[in-house]
Amino acid sequence: MLLKQKRAQVALDYLVIVGVALSLIVVVVGVLVGYSNSLSVAFGQDTLSTAASTIAGQANYVYSLAPGSMSTAKINFPTMDFPGSHFCGKELILSHGGSFYVAQADTNISGLLPTTPGLNDVLVRSVEINGTDNIQVGLDRALSFVGFNYTLSGxxxxxxxxxxxxxGSIIKSQQFFKISIYSSSGVLMNSTVESANSGTYSGSFLLVNPQNASALFIAPTGSSSIFSTCI
Structure with missing residues (x-):
């Protein structure tokens, strides 16, 4: 009888030890996962600020030169949120995991951003539009730049x-693309898919409340990049 009680006590002690060990493992794993997520977010935010600052710096450098000038830079991008990440006037807003970083250039800036993370060769050039120097940001790919002009009538x-x-030559092959307009609060106002038969396309959008329109995006089909500007 005494032997059975000892065995039962040993079994109980063993279960207690196993339970405590499992609890400690769960706690440690939770801490490690939380730490890993914190590192990931911090890395993304740091990469975000570096990318935005580098592009703005390149834009200012090119702007100080004559129109037609261009510079290149290798920039590492994290996974970015869209439509949170976009060009708007003199600003470049990049968003990652709910965090935003804003960099400002000396003149209007628009262009392409990669939709996938990684190292990219970023092209920054100065072009003259209607007598005003503008900065266009592109990527070293088959489709390098997107040019966009508009007028708003009612x-x-x-x-x-x-x-x-x-x-800097217009691509003569057919280009399919999706064009979308968002409000200042990030609500999609209008969107359509179009086709540029010879690398250029002219069209129109009907906006119910044009005063609320903010960011415009052009996503070329088959390209892991998206163009943005403010209207």
């Missing part, structure tokens, strides 16, 4: 979009 947005290669 509730109608009339626009022209051009697709360029690295040399």
């Amino acid at each position: 509730n109608t947005l009339n626009y022209t979009v051009n697709f360029y290669n690295y040399t």
Whole structure:
């Protein structure tokens, strides 16, 4: 009888030890996962600020030169949130995991951003539009730059979009793209898919409340990049 009691006590002690060990493992794993997530968020935010600051710096450098000048920079991008990440006037806003970083250039800036994370060759060039120097940001790919011009007449947005290669020549092949307009609060106002038969396209958008329109995006089909500007 005494032997059975001792065995039962040993079994109980063993279960207690196993339970405590499992509890400690759960706690340690939870701490490690939380620490890993914190590192990931911190890394993303740091990469975000570096990317935005580098692009703004390159934009200011090119702007100080004559129109037609271009510079390149290798920039590492984290996974970015869209439409939170976009160009707007003189600002570049990048968003990652709910955090935002804003960098400001000396003049208007618009262009392409990669939709996938990683190292990219970023192209920054100065172009003259209607007598004003503007900065266009592109990527070293088959489709390097997107040019966008528009006029707003009442509730109608009339626009022209051009697709360029690295040399600045219009791409003559057919280009499918999705164009979308968001409000200042991030609500999609209008969106459509169009096709540029010879690298250029002119169209129009009907906006119910044009005063609320803010960011415009152009996503070329088959390209892991998206163009943005403010209207």
